Structure formats: structure tokens, C-alpha cells
Amino acid sequence: MSAGGLNLTLHVWRQSGPNKAGKIVDYPATNISPEMSFLEMLDTVNEGLITSGQDPIAFDHDCREGICGSCGVMINGAAHGPMKQTTACQLHMRTFKNGDEIWIEPWRAGAFPVIKDLVVDRGAFDRIIQAGGFISAPTGSPQDANSLPISKLDADDAMDAAACIGCGACVAACPNASASLFTAAKITHLGRLPQGQPERYRRALAMVTQMDIEGFGGCTLFGECQEACPKGISIDTIVQMNRDYIVAAASEREEKVEMGAG
Amino acid sequence: MDLNSRIPEGPLAEKWDKHRFEMKLVNPANKRKFHVIVVGSGLAGASASATLSELGYNVSCFCFQDTPRRAHSIAAQGGINAAKNYRNDGDSVQRLFYDTVKGGDFRAREANVYRLAQVSVNIIDQCVAQGVPFAREYGGLLANRSFGGAQVSRTFYARGQTGQQLLLGAYQALEKEIARGGVRMYNRHEMLDVVVIDGVARGIVTRDMVTGKVQSHVADAVVLGTGGYGNVYFLSTNAMGCNVTATYRAYKKGAAFANPCFTQIHPTCIPQSGDHQSKLTLMSESLRNDGRVWVPKKKEDCGKKPGDIAEEDRDYYLERKYPSFGNLSPRDIASRAAKEVCDEGRGVGPGGRGVYLDFADAINRLGESAIRERYGNLFEMYARITDENPYKVPMRIYPAVHYTMGGLWVDYNLMSTIPGLHVIGEANFSDHGANRLGASALMQGLADGYFVLPYTVGNYLASAKLAKVTADHPEFKAAVDKVQAMTDKLLSIKGTRTVDSIHRELGNIMWEKCGMARNEKGLKEALELIPKLRDEFWNNVNVPGSGAELNQSLEKAGRVADFLDFAELMVTDALHREESCGGHFREEYQEEGEAKRNDEKFAYAAAWEYAGEGKAPILNKEPLVFDNVHLSTRSYK
Numbered sequence: 001m002s003a004g005g006l007n008l009t010l011h012v013w014r015q016s017g018p019n020k021a022g023k024i025v026d027y028p029a030t031n032i033s034p035e036m037s038f039l040e041m042l043d044t045v046n047e048g049l050i051t052s053g054q055d056p057i058a059f060d061h062d063c064r065e066g067i068c069g070s071c072g073v074m075i076n077g078a079a080h081g082p083m084k085q086t087t088a089c090q091l092h093m094r095t096f097k098n099g100d101e102i103w104i105e106p107w108r109a110g111a112f113p114v115i116k117d118l119v120v121d122r123g124a125f126d127r128i129i130q131a132g133g134f135i136s137a138p139t140g141s142p143q144d145a146n147s148l149p150i151s152k153l154d155a156d157d158a159m160d161a162a163a164c165i166g167c168g169a170c171v172a173a174c175p176n177a178s179a180s181l182f183t184a185a186k187i188t189h190l191g192r193l194p195q196g197q198p199e200r201y202r203r204a205l206a207m208v209t210q211m212d213i214e215g216f217g218g219c220t221l222f223g224e225c226q227e228a229c230p231k232g233i234s235i236d237t238i239v240q241m242n243r244d245y246i247v248a249a250a251s252e253r254e255e256k257v258e259m260g261a262g
Numbered sequence: 263m264d265l266n267s268r269i270p271e272g273p274l275a276e277k278w279d280k281h282r283f284e285m286k287l288v289n290p291a292n293k294r295k296f297h298v299i300v301v302g303s304g305l306a307g308a309s310a311s312a313t314l315s316e317l318g319y320n321v322s323c324f325c326f327q328d329t330p331r332r333a334h335s336i337a338a339q340g341g342i343n344a345a346k347n348y349r350n351d352g353d354s355v356q357r358l359f360y361d362t363v364k365g366g367d368f369r370a371r372e373a374n375v376y377r378l379a380q381v382s383v384n385i386i387d388q389c390v391a392q393g394v395p396f397a398r399e400y401g402g403l404l405a406n407r408s409f410g411g412a413q414v415s416r417t418f419y420a421r422g423q424t425g426q427q428l429l430l431g432a433y434q435a436l437e438k439e440i441a442r443g444g445v446r447m448y449n450r451h452e453m454l455d456v457v458v459i460d461g462v463a464r465g466i467v468t469r470d471m472v473t474g475k476v477q478s479h480v481a482d483a484v485v486l487g488t489g490g491y492g493n494v495y496f497l498s499t500n501a502m503g504c505n506v507t508a509t510y511r512a513y514k515k516g517a518a519f520a521n522p523c524f525t526q527i528h529p530t531c532i533p534q535s536g537d538h539q540s541k542l543t544l545m546s547e548s549l550r551n552d553g554r555v556w557v558p559k560k561k562e563d564c565g566k567k568p569g570d571i572a573e574e575d576r577d578y579y580l581e582r583k584y585p586s587f588g589n590l591s592p593r594d595i596a597s598r599a600a601k602e603v604c605d606e607g608r609g610v611g612p613g614g615r616g617v618y619l620d621f622a623d624a625i626n627r628l629g630e631s632a633i634r635e636r637y638g639n640l641f642e643m644y645a646r647i648t649d650e651n652p653y654k655v656p657m658r659i660y661p662a663v664h665y666t667m668g669g670l671w672v673d674y675n676l677m678s679t680i681p682g683l684h685v686i687g688e689a690n691f692s693d694h695g696a697n698r699l700g701a702s703a704l705m706q707g708l709a710d711g712y713f714v715l716p717y718t719v720g721n722y723l724a725s726a727k728l729a730k731v732t733a734d735h736p737e738f739k740a741a742v743d744k745v746q747a748m749t750d751k752l753l754s755i756k757g758t759r760t761v762d763s764i765h766r767e768l769g770n771i772m773w774e775k776c777g778m779a780r781n782e783k784g785l786k787e788a789l790e791l792i793p794k795l796r797d798e799f800w801n802n803v804n805v806p807g808s809g810a811e812l813n814q815s816l817e818k819a820g821r822v823a824d825f826l827d828f829a830e831l832m833v834t835d836a837l838h839r840e841e842s843c844g845g846h847f848r849e850e851y852q853e854e855g856e857a858k859r860n861d862e863k864f865a866y867a868a869a870w871e872y873a874g875e876g877k878a879p880i881l882n883k884e885p886l887v888f889d890n891v892h893l894s895t896r897s898y899k
């Protein structure tokens with residue numbers, strides 16, 4: 001073992017496919033450099049597994065820079081592991097010490113079925129966006145960008161919420177497996193901007209409704225999501241979402257009445 | 263091979279308008295009947311899919327990630343250029359055009375670049391309309407920053423997450439169209455072949471990465487927006503999944519591959535920390551606005567702490583060598599300069615492969631909070647990876663593979679040499695010549711997807727007379743069988759080497775022999791080494807598992823198989839181009855350390871044609887004509 005290399009024991013969820021039974025399997029991870037990222041540690045273990053004729057551990061990943069939202073596993077019971085505002089791909093092994101035991105499991109939520117090992121299906125998030133997480137501005141010739149000044153504060157707030165990477169850590173961390181933080185982040189991003197106003201209430205109503213259809217739990221403001229969010233999205237967005245939703249629920253009736261009258 | 267660039271007649275500034283008027287339109291009632299396949303959901307693919315669907319076409323979009331929002335474009339940090347001239351600093355369409363042609367070292371096609379500069383202004387308007395939260399001034403107007411290779415401030419940005427925000431804008435437009443039924447999305451699907459029938463592209467073959475099912479998809483036109491091939495080097499700033507498979511397999515079906523050797527090595531990346539490294543992380547070039555690049559003047563000082571090296575013992579080599587552009591010199595120049603000082607033994611950090619990027623002056627001048635406001639998330643990222651605090655000690659950076667200017671050859675309509683097969687974004691070769699300027703890839707991806715392709719595809723569909731084809735056609739069956747056979751073959755070898763170990767070895771060869779500096783001897787060695795490694799792969803790779811399940815090793819193996827073939831094409835191209843231009847630096851061709859172009863012999867795009875298994879590719883040339891800019895030696899001194 002070279003100086004500084006860590007020897008660890010991994011307890012990893014293995015599941016060969018959707019709807020198959022899974023179980024925790026133990027693997028040693030030896031001579032792990034503290035400079036490695038968590039995923040590079042898994043790469044190293046996988047190289048060993050392949051070489052010894054075993055099936056490597058499947059996990060989602062792509063950018064390895066904390067921005068694409070592909071990666072995400074429970075590490076010792078915490079979504080993305082122990083470091084605040086850090087995705088699994090950005091977590092470095094220097095966070096662990098020699099001899100540590102590490103439990104690695106997939107996101108656990110009814111709306112995120114396991115595909116294989118640590119890989120889950122997060123398609124429900126796309127469907128929530130489809131319900132209304134956009135501004136209808138078809139490609140064309142919109143007005144000059146600077147003809148619509150937006151206060152820096154609003155732009156900054158919108159940006160804070162827009163930073164969501166759609167990884168699903170908020171759902172995994174929530175005792176109710178609620179997707180409120182994800183949904184609220186988009187509602188806040190678009191609702192803070194003047195361009196987002198025309199569809200603001202429709203959006204809130206449709207997205208919240210879809211969230212329920214997907215089988216995510218309700219929000220009881222535990223705040224675990226905010227703790228787990230690698231991008232530091234604030235739970236205040238959920239307050240905003242609830243407000244918009246209430247207005248929307250009321251105005252939806254009015255809209256229907258108007259339509260009936262016309 | 264027909265390399266007609268189909269550049270419209272007329273003065274440069276009027277070509278696109280004129281062409282748009284002359285292109286045929288599809289009757290709105292008929293659009294729904296046309297099925298367009300878009301492979302890729304990055305900035306190029308997502309914007310194209312959404313726009314084509316808005317126009318009424320029946321679109322299918324494919325990506326290999328679990329959702330279109332994770333395409334590699336998401337990782338772009340620094341910004342997007344547009345000739346808005348909001349700063350009143352002398353910018354214009356003409357200037358952006360000129361900067362791009364010059365920055366590309368005169369190896370791009372004038373007409374395409376001019377159009378890019380023209381539509382750049384629409385992109386910003388479109389993105390703002392979608393709710394992209396660009397940075398703003400206190401007055402509420404959009405903010406700008408400057409980027410390498412430009413003397414005007416034309417870069418729009420959203421903190422250090424510009425690519426993310428632009429992609430989310432395009433993704434949301436795409437999801438809107440999916441909900442409306444205009445686009446059918448295929449996530450976790452990998453395209454493994456293009457199907458050509460009667461000489462035109464009529465569809466693709468994919469593998470469902472969850473079930474392993476190999477499937478045919480018939481279409482009236484196919485669009486590839488599958489990104490760049492930087493991962494041929496194994497280590498790069500690209501996302502792990504970036505690959506050459508889609509474009510290489512199209513090449514094997516008859517699409518010419520242009521300028522494969524033009525790759526961009528980005529000067530500001532975090533240096534490699536060890537052999538376990540799986541990818542390299544970019545530190546946005548925007549940092550060079552406020553950071554100063556230096557190394558110790560004396561080798562003996564390299565081991566010292568940077569703070570212990572006196573001001574007069576530091577060599578701010580970019581400021582010294584390129585006084586007018588200084589730290590904002592273009593990427594190829596800044597990268598080579600870093601390699602040079604490290605080769606001289608003046609590099610810092612592990613292995614002496616690093617230079618300092620120092621913010622001390624900027625922090626003194628503007629205060630830490632101003633720097634935090636501008637680059638906070640980049641500094642955090644740096645600290646997380648290196649465990650050092652860049653507010654206190656200078657960052658260490660080193661060049662890394664970042665972008666590929668080469669790609670499938672396309673004409674003015676973004677159509678490849680296979681009629682009906684269009685190529686957009688980083689996957690094509692068109693706009694950046696031999697070197698891309700910072701913040702211009704996002705611009706190009708969105709220009710192609712929102713504002714160019716939707717018109718030109720319409721023109722193609724309105725003019726092409728396509729016979730009815732189904733998935734039972736022998737060409738589809740043959741393609742499916744070929745894909746299946748390759749999967750079976752890869753799974754049957756069960757040798758002793760992992761896919762990654764072979765990929766790493768290939769990367770090493772490419773970086774050493776066909777990287778920042780190239781020479782005839784090294785390139786010829788690479789041409790010996792690559793086939794040997796390819797044999798090793800096909801005889802000794804171990805791909806575990808089966809084809810009927812999620813199998814990440816199998817996915818990687820297919821990509822590496824293509825990289826092994828493609829690497830040879832890249833090296834062949836690098837060897838044939840006996841000049842230095844942009845990112846392609848041939849050591850034999852230099853003048854006082856600067857790249858020496860040979861316009862007499864090499865003012866052309868090299869479009870390589872596949873000649874069959876084991877045969878040397880055929881070189882075709884598209885001469886580049888410069889009527890509007892004067893061919894000059896690129897100088898940033």
C-alpha cells in the first residue's frame with residue numbers, strides 16, 4: 001500500500017434489473033488515493049470486479065463536475081454523502097479515513113424505480129417539467145433582450161432557483177419522498193421573471209398536480225431536502241410554490257366560470 | 263465525392279436573407295407528415311427538436327442520458343457570444359465575423375461564419391424570452407464580460423453556469439413540445455448506425471440501453487447533434503459519455519469527416535492529480551479576465567510556495583510575450599505557452615505540469631467580494647477538487663483537451679455528404695476553423711438549432727422526392743444485424759483487459775503524439791501503435807455481462823472501438839497537414855515559436871472519405887476562399 005492510500009469496506013446495493021430482488025454486497029476498496037473522487041473510487045473497484053470476472057456496479061454519471069445531475073447515491077444514509085452542497089462526483093475520498101465502512105445505496109422513492117444497482121429512473125422529473133415548467137416562447141423574433149429590464153435582485157433570485165440540477169437528492173432525502181423542492185425551484189425560477197408571469201399560476205397548478213400523479217409524497221416542511229441539495233436551493237421556494245398554487249387553485253375556478261360564460 | 267458547399271451567390275451580408283427567401287417551404291398542412299430524427303439533446307439537438315416541432319414537423323429526439331437535460335452542453339461555464347454591441351465598444355456583426363475567422367486561423371468558411379455572427383443577436387433575444395436568467399446590471403440590463411481572443415465585451419453569461427441555463431431553456435422548450443405531442447423523446451437510447459437508402463439518409467438504428475433492444479427508426483431526414491470527440495484522448499474536460507460513435511458510423515456510411523485533427527486544448531484546467539483520474543475539470547476561461555498567469559523565472563523556485571517567490575522572480579509570460587492580449591490571448595496560444603514554460607522545467611505542482619493563475623492583484627484592486635460575485639462557484643469547485651483556497655493561494659492550471667473543431671463536413675445548409683443527413687453543433691466542422699474562440703460553441707449550437715437548421719431541413723424536405731420506406735427494408739435489417747453482431751462480438755472476447763485500460767492507453771498515445779504539439783515522427787509512431795492497440799482490444803478486451811440489460815461496460819466498449827478507428831483518421835489528417843494553424847501545431851512549421859500557416863498549400867478543409875475496411879481514407883478538399891477578410895498572420899502581440 002502506498003503512503004496515504006485508504007483501505008475501506010463498501011456495502012453496496014446490487015440489483016440485477018428492474019423488479020428484481022436486490023441485496024447489499026460487501027466489497028473491499030483497497031489503496032484508494034485521497035485525491036480520488038467518490039466515483040473514481042467506484043471506477044477503481046469496478047476495474048477490479050471486471051478483472052476478476054464479476055459484474056461491475058452500475059451507477060449513473062456523466063459530467064463529473066457537479067452540474068449534469070446524473071450521479072447521485074445514498075452514501076452512509078445521506079444523499080450525495082456527507083459534504084454539504086457537493087454531488088457524489090465532486091466528493092473526494094479525503095473526506096473518509098482509513099478503515100471506514102461506506103454504505104452505498106440508490107435513491108429510494110416509489111416514483112424513482114431502480115433500473116439496476118444504483119441506477120434509478122427519474123423520468124417523473126421530466127414529466128413534471130412537461131406539465132408546465134417552461135415559458136411558451138416559440139423560436140421566432142422576440143423583442144430585443146434589453147427592452148425588458150429585470151432588476152438584478154429578481155434575476156439573481158431566479159438564478160438561485162434555476163441552479164437546480166435535477167439530480168433527485170431532495171426526493172431521496174425527504175422522509176415523504178416529496179418532489180416539492182425540485183418542482184418549487186422551477187416554479188420560482190420562472191415565476192420570479194416578468195417573462196414568466198402570463199403562465200405563472202397555470203404553471204404552478206399543473207406542475208403540482210403532476211407531482212401528485214407521479215406518486216411523490218406531500219411536503220411537511222421537514223427541510224431535509226434543502227440540507228441535501230447539492231446546489232443549495234432554498235426551501236423558501238416551496239413557500240413560493242404553495243402561494244402560487246393557492247392563487248392558482250382559486251383563479252382556476254374563475255377561468256372556468258369565464259369560459260362557461262363566453 | 264461532391265463537396266459543393268452551396269454557398270449562395272451575392273454579397274456576404276445578404277447571402278442568408280437571400281437564401282432564406284429562395285429556399286422552398288413545406289406546406290403547413292404537410293409538415294406533420296414529415297418525420298425528422300434528431301440525435302442529441304444538447305444545445306444543438308434540443309433547440310432544433312423544439313423548433314422543428316413548433317413548426318409542425320413530427321420529431322423524434324434521442325439521447326443516451328436518462329433525460330435530455332443532462333447533455334454535455336450543461337457543463338459549459340463561461341458564456342455565449344453575441345454581436346449585440348450593448349457596451350458600445352465597437353462590436354458589430356462584421357467584427358464578430360472577423361474575430362471568428364481570424365481566431366480560427368483562416369480555416370473556416372466565410373459565409374457560414376458570417377451567418378453565425380448575424381443570428382447571434384437573435385439567440386440572446388430568444389433565450390431571454392424563454393426565461394434564461396442571464397447576469398444583469400443594477401439598471402436591469404444584461405451584463406457582459408470579455409473572453410479570450412476578443413477585444414470587445416460581447417459575452418453574455420449566467421454566473422459560471424451559462425451552458426446549464428441555456429440548455430435548460432432549450433430543454434424546457436423541448437419538454438413543452440413533448441407534452442404537446444410534437445416530439446417523441448427516446449432517453450437512454452444510443453444511436454449505432456445511420457441507414458442510407460437510395461443514396462439518402464432514411465433513419466437510424468438504436469440500442470435501448472435499459473433493455474438492450476436494437477431497433478430501427480425510419481425518417482424523412484436525420485439530424486446529428488451528437489457533440490464532439492475529445493474523449494479520444496481519454497482525459498478531457500468532456501463529460502464521460504461524449505463519443506465519436508454517431509459521427510464515425512455516419513462517416514462509414516458515406517459522410518465525409520472534415521479536419522479531424524483540429525482539436526482544442528484549453529489552457530485553464532485543473533492539473534491531473536494521479537493515474538486514477540477519470541476526467542479533467544475546466545476552470546472557465548473567464549477567469550483570465552482577472553487572473554494573471556505566471557511561473558517562476560528560475561527553475562530552482564518551482565518547489566517554493568508561490569507567496570515566497572518575489573514579484574521580480576515571476577514570469578508573467580503571456581503579458582510578456584503578447585502585450586496587447588496578455589492573459590486574454592486565444593486558447594491555442596495560451597496553451598502552447600504553458601506547455602513551453604513547463605517543458606523548460608519552470609512548471610509548478612505535481613510533475614511540474616502546472617502554471618499559476620493568480621488573483622491577488624484583482625482581489626487587492628476590487629476586493630474579495632467582487633471576485634466572489636464573479637467567480638464564486640468556480641473558486642468553490644477548485645477548492646473542492648484540490649483542497650486549496652484560491653482566494654489565498656494562486657490556482658494551478660494546465661492545458662487539457664476541451665473541444666473538437668473537426669467534425670462531419672457540412673454544406674451551407676448544414677447537410678453532410680449524405681443527402682438528408684444534417685449535422686449541427688460541435689458534431690459538424692463548419693464555423694471555428696482550426697481554433698474556436700471562447701463562448702462561441704454555445705453560440706454556434708444554438709444558431710444551428712434555433713435559426714439555421716429548421717429552415718434548411720424544410721428546404722430539403724420540400725425538394726427531396728422520397729419513396730416510402732419501412733423498417734422492413736433490407737438496409738434497415740442489415741444495419742440491425744450489424745449492430746447485433748458487433749454487440750455479440752464484443753461480449754464474446756472475454757479477454758483480460760478492461761475497456762477503460764485500453765481507452766487510457768489510446769488516450770496516452772493521442773496526447774503524446776497528436777496533442778498540443780505534433781511532429782512527423784510522432785505521428786508516424788502513432789500510426790504504428792494504434793492498430794496494435796486495436797488488435798489488443800479486439801482480441802483481449804473483457805466486456806462482462808450480456809447485451810439484454812443495462813450494461814455500461816458494453817456501451818463503453820462500443821465507443822472505444824470507434825475511437826480506436828477514428829484515432830487513426832485523426833493522426834492521418836494531422837500528418838497530411840504540413841503546416842501549423844490554430845490548435846494544430848506541427849513543430850516543423852513554426853516561426854519564432856509561433857504557428858506558421860501555409861496558405862498556398864493548405865487553405866482548404868480536408869474532408870476524408872471512408873474507403874472501406876482496412877483501406878486508406880480518401881482525401882477530398884474544399885478550397886477556402888477569403889473574399890472579405892484579408893489572410894494575415896494571426897498576431898496577438
Ligand SMILES: Cc1cc2nc3c(=O)[nH]c(=O)nc-3n(C[C@H](O)[C@H](O)[C@H](O)COP(=O)(O)OP(=O)(O)OC[C@H]3O[C@@H](n4cnc5c(N)ncnc54)[C@H](O)[C@@H]3O)c2cc1C
Pocket residue numbers: 301302303304305306307324325326327330333334335336337338339340341342424425451452453454487488489490499500501504505507508544664665686687688689700701702703704705707
Ligand atoms: C467543461 C466545458 C465548458 C465549456 N464552456 C463553454 C463556454 O463557456 N462557452 C462556449 O461557447 N462553449 C463552451 N464549451 C463547449 C460547449 O459546451 C460544447 O461545444 C457544446 O455545448 C456542444 O453542444 P452540442 O449540442 O453540439 O453537443 P452536446 O451538448 O455534447 O450534446 C450531445 C448530445 O448527443 C447525444 N449523443 C451523443 N452520441 C449519441 C449517440 N451515439 N446516440 C444517441 N445520442 C447521442 C448526447 O446524449 C447529447 O444529448 C464548454 C465545453 C466544456 C467541456
Ligand code: FES
Pocket residue numbers: 060061062063064065066067068069070071072087088089090
Ligand atoms: S456526474 Fe454530473 S453531477 Fe455528478
